Amino acid sequence: MDQIHFWIGIIATVAFAVTGVLAIADRGVDLFGILVLGVITAIGGGTLRDIILDVPAFWSISSVYIWVALGACVLTFVAESFFTQPQIYRCMLYIDGLGAALFGIQGVDKAWNLDFGLPVAPVILGLVTAIGGGLLRDILAGKKTLLMSHELYAIPVTLGCCIYVLILNFFPQYSLQGSAICMLAIFGLRSAAIRWDLRVPKLFITKTR
Amino acid sequence: MDQIHFWIGIIATVAFAVTGVLAIADRGVDLFGILVLGVITAIGGGTLRDIILDVPAFWSISSVYIWVALGACVLTFVAESFFTQPQIYRCMLYIDGLGAALFGIQGVDKAWNLDFGLPVAPVILGLVTAIGGGLLRDILAGKKTLLMSHELYAIPVTLGCCIYVLILNFFPQYSLQGSAICMLAIFGLRSAAIRWDLRVPKLFITKTR
Amino acid sequence: MDQIHFWIGIIATVAFAVTGVLAIADRGVDLFGILVLGVITAIGGGTLRDIILDVPAFWSISSVYIWVALGACVLTFVAESFFTQPQIYRCMLYIDGLGAALFGIQGVDKAWNLDFGLPVAPVILGLVTAIGGGLLRDILAGKKTLLMSHELYAIPVTLGCCIYVLILNFFPQYSLQGSAICMLAIFGLRSAAIRWDLRVPKLFITKTR
Numbered sequence: 200m201d202q203i204h205f206w207i208g209i210i211a212t213v214a215f216a217v218t219g220v221l222a223i224a225d226r227g228v229d230l231f232g233i234l235v236l237g238v239i240t241a242i243g244g245g246t247l248r249d250i251i252l253d254v255p256a257f258w259s260i261s262s263v264y265i266w267v268a269l270g271a272c273v274l275t276f277v278a279e280s281f282f283t284q285p286q287i288y289r290c291m292l293y294i295d296g297l298g299a300a301l302f303g304i305q306g307v308d309k310a311w312n313l314d315f316g317l318p319v320a321p322v323i324l325g326l327v328t329a330i331g332g333g334l335l336r337d338i339l340a341g342k343k344t345l346l347m348s349h350e351l352y353a354i355p356v357t358l359g360c361c362i363y364v365l366i367l368n369f370f371p372q373y374s375l376q377g378s379a380i381c382m383l384a385i386f387g388l389r390s391a392a393i394r395w396d397l398r399v400p401k402l403f404i405t406k407t408r
Numbered sequence: 409m410d411q412i413h414f415w416i417g418i419i420a421t422v423a424f425a426v427t428g429v430l431a432i433a434d435r436g437v438d439l440f441g442i443l444v445l446g447v448i449t450a451i452g453g454g455t456l457r458d459i460i461l462d463v464p465a466f467w468s469i470s471s472v473y474i475w476v477a478l479g480a481c482v483l484t485f486v487a488e489s490f491f492t493q494p495q496i497y498r499c500m501l502y503i504d505g506l507g508a509a510l511f512g513i514q515g516v517d518k519a520w521n522l523d524f525g526l527p528v529a530p531v532i533l534g535l536v537t538a539i540g541g542g543l544l545r546d547i548l549a550g551k552k553t554l555l556m557s558h559e560l561y562a563i564p565v566t567l568g569c570c571i572y573v574l575i576l577n578f579f580p581q582y583s584l585q586g587s588a589i590c591m592l593a594i595f596g597l598r599s600a601a602i603r604w605d606l607r608v609p610k611l612f613i614t615k616t617r
Numbered sequence: 618m619d620q621i622h623f624w625i626g627i628i629a630t631v632a633f634a635v636t637g638v639l640a641i642a643d644r645g646v647d648l649f650g651i652l653v654l655g656v657i658t659a660i661g662g663g664t665l666r667d668i669i670l671d672v673p674a675f676w677s678i679s680s681v682y683i684w685v686a687l688g689a690c691v692l693t694f695v696a697e698s699f700f701t702q703p704q705i706y707r708c709m710l711y712i713d714g715l716g717a718a719l720f721g722i723q724g725v726d727k728a729w730n731l732d733f734g735l736p737v738a739p740v741i742l743g744l745v746t747a748i749g750g751g752l753l754r755d756i757l758a759g760k761k762t763l764l765m766s767h768e769l770y771a772i773p774v775t776l777g778c779c780i781y782v783l784i785l786n787f788f789p790q791y792s793l794q795g796s797a798i799c800m801l802a803i804f805g806l807r808s809a810a811i812r813w814d815l816r817v818p819k820l821f822i823t824k825t826r
Contacts, residue, residue, distance in 0.1 A: 224823040225823070225824075225825060225826040226765065226823075226825060227822055227823055227824065227825040228764070228765060228822065228823050229767045229817040229821050229822045229823075230817070230821040230822075231764075231771060231772050231775070231817065231821075232764040232765060233823070235744075235764055235771070236764060246669070250459060250668060250669065251455070251459065251465055253462070253464065253671070255671065255733075255734075256669055256734070256738075258734060258737075258738065259733050259734030259738045260734070262734060262736075262737040262738065265737050265741075266737070276823070279823065315464075315468050316465070316467060316468030316469070316471060318471075319467070319471040319474050319475070320465075320467065320468045320471065323474075326444075334548065338547055338548070338756055339752065339756070339762050339764050339765075340762075340764070340765060341761055341762065341765060343550055344548050344549075344550065346437070346440075346441040346444055346445060346548055346549070347435065347436075347437060347441060347548075347549060347550060349438045349441075353440060353444070354440050357440070399438040399439075399440065403438050403439040403440075404436055404437065404438045404439075405433040405434070405435075405436055405437050405438075405442070405485070405488065406434075406436065407434060407435060407436040408434040459668060460664070460668065460674055462671070462673065524673075524677050525673075525674070525676060525677030525678070525680060527680075528676075528680040528683050528684070529674075529676065529677045529680065532683075535653075543757065547756055547757070552759055553757050553758075553759065555646070555649075555650040555653055555654060555757055555758070556644065556645075556646060556650060556757075556758060556759060558647045562649060562653070563649050566649070608647040608648070608649065612647050612648040612649075613645055613646065613647045613648075614642040614643070614644075614645055614646050614647075614651070614694070614697065615643075615645065616643060616644060616645040617643040
């Protein structure tokens with residue numbers, strides 16, 4: 200199981216770095232900026248989580264995620280025209296959704312195992328793990344953040360993390376199956392949002408003035 | 409006394425969440441963004457303070473502040489037209505000023521009791537507690553931050569925190585009365601600024617070019 | 618040696634505060650905003666480093682850096698027309714480059730001595746120490762960050778930090794000389810970039826769309 204998580208983590212790191220770089224590439228960023236912003240997209244969320252949890256940043260224990268993210272950034276810079284092909288880009292979006300699902304559930308798990316602010320805080324930390332890196336990238340790149348778009352990205356993650364916390368609380372014996380199911384649920388919702396370009400309905404959006 | 413602080417804290421959390429949401433509602437934010445940004449406005453400053461102080465985030469010990477903030481955000485979203493009525497909004501601004509006063513003095517207290525970088529750091533942490541959440545919200549919402557406006561908001565807080573540090577240092581026996589007086593001073597100055605729309609005089613502003 | 622580092626640190630703090638203030642003065646900032654943003658520019662990078670390293674913020678142990686930064690901010694506000702003279706400003710840019718060199722190498726040193734995520738993390742933390750404060754200032758002031766400009770600022774720092782990590786790893790007996798040489802190398806590269814207005818070549822910049 201740890202093996203599976205490790206490999207999904209690696210794949211998710213690649214996807215986060217690639218989509219992170221593509222999200223800002225059209226603004227004229229130099230290779231160095233791409234390396235920094237791509238790595239921040241990939242590891243920023245987990246770093247924020249670890250800072251709030253007051254445990255060492257995960258990449259200080261195993262630097263493989265940084266190397267993988269750096270490699271993915273260079274690759275994206277060199278082969279940008281490959282990754283911006285519609286079908287490839289779409290594929291990366293799905294993998295990015297899988298990554299967000301994994302990172303979210305991992306964040307809940309880490310907070311839960313540390314007994315950190317049960318039961319609310321684990322959901323917050325799951326969300327931070329999944330979207331924190333993207334928020335940092337957008338802030339540093341001067342882009343509108345995810346919170347101001349009306350994408351269905353953070354909402355599936357939050358729902359999945361909430362359900363997972365309920366499972367951990369009421370059916371701790373099914374935590375393993377629960378984590379898999381919640382990850383799939385997040386991924387499924389996110390995939391539906393990508394596939395049919397679903398967004399938050401107007402009813403739930405404040406009026407601009 | 410702790411009871412009083414607790415209830416002012418709850419009221420302040422509500423006011424921060426409400427004014428935090430109203431400050432960005434005109435940009436077309438969805439309900440999820442409102443929940444996240446409202447909660448960040450309400451608890452972000454205290455979280456930054458706790459991270460710098462290297463103590464567990466206050467909401468990991470008692471999650472009541474998060475629930476209160478979430479409730480206030482939903483309420484603001486549903487009843488936006490109520491809260492944007494001039495006299496209600498003005499009333500929220502005053503309560504927000506009271507909240508800033510409380511949070512600032514509480515921040516000084518927490519740093520002082522931990523012997524953290526006396527005597528300068530407690531003032532900094534008081535200021536961080538009071539305005540940190542609003543800064544995070546503005547950054548995430550792509551708004552001009554408080555530091556670039558010329559509002560009299562952070563200045564009263566800083567003055568009050570400075571005086572409180574002086575009292576803690578030279579008249580520790582009056583710390584309780586001192587905290588109440590400094591809170592009132594901050595609230596008074598902020599209220600005057602709201603009432604007469606006072607701003608930083610031009611003399612103290614650099615010229616735009 | 619510690620004496621020398623201390624004084625370079627003080628000079629670097631002054632330079633960071635001065636250039637930090639000048640970088641945003643043309644946006645019409647009030648004196649309070651200048652104090653906050655100047656201090657953040659000067660001590661923000663080291664603070665981020667200490668938070669990630671999970672050690673107390675350096676200014677909680679010795680507040681001299683904060684006082685020096687505050688003084689430099691007031692001075693810059695009062696004597697803005699002095700500091701914006703081309704030759705004085707240029708001189709501050711060089712000292713700022715020396716500061717970035719010192720802060721970068723100090724950041725590597727601190728992480729290395731704490732055995733933090735060797736060998737990759739020290740480079741990241743050196744970079745964070747050198748440019749973190751400027752990034753925070755730009756975000757708070759609503760300015761385009763360094764990562765989106767194509768300046769040769771972060772790249773010399775990163776190169777120097779990488780070489781220093783190699784020296785610490787393979788020739789630990791020469792760590793003292795190595796730190797001096799890497800600092801000079803960073804300063805030299807940065808000076809060349811200032812002197813001849815060198816920027817990242819177009820080849821390494823993504824196309825804007």
